[in-house]
Amino acid sequence: MRVKLIPNPEKHWAVEMARELEPFLARYGHAVEDEGAEATICIGGDGTVLYSNHMGLIQGPVIGIGSRSSYICQLTRDSPKEDLAGLLESGKTVDVMALKASINGKEQSAINDFVIHSKNYRVVNLEVTDNRGRYSFRGDGLIISSSLGSAGYAYSAGGEKLAPEDRKICIVPICPYLRAFSPATVPGDSVVGVKADRDCAFIVDGIFLQDLKKGETVNVEKGTDITFYQGVGHYKQG
Incomplete structure (x- = not known):
């Protein structure tokens, strides 16, 4: 199998592990390739997986290697290589199920969530539409998460925690x-759909930040599925 390795360049242990994995994988008949890969191994933690997805670097099913606090990653840096x-x-x-957001025709992809947040510590008025109808409220912002992302920021803010394979969207003020x-x-x-009465920050997977201008509408819906090897989100398939 052709396997792509994506280590986080800012983490020394991740770069070293990538070097060690190449000869290890070769013993199992796997070749490390940057193009035409049939699987991707992201080394560094959940953020490395999210960044790799956003940048379009992932090819084939994903395995994440992170720390014990990682949620998306199936393995930790201390896991035996044989587990990989x-x-x-x-x-x-x-x-x-990943999410897709569209602002003025420009699309963004997220594995975990999109966040609309007020700027300068000011309350923002948000208008939200979904399959149930139209709603308005005042607050600091809104989280729109996938089922996998529901265990993160959305859950901390009072949302429902779903199983990663659920095909649902969480809307959390x-x-x-x-x-x-x-x-x-x-x-x-x-x-x-979400529209704000003042300029807001629009945050993709907790990493990428851009502006959502006053009066602009962002539409969020299901995106292209991300395929993970068994064990994503600390959830084991039977």
């Missing part, structure tokens, strides 16, 4: 005034 070989040999994968808007989970085929 076992995942590749098993061929067992799970398709996870950030500090809504008078709790006028409650967290909701909608079907994966929903389109969630």
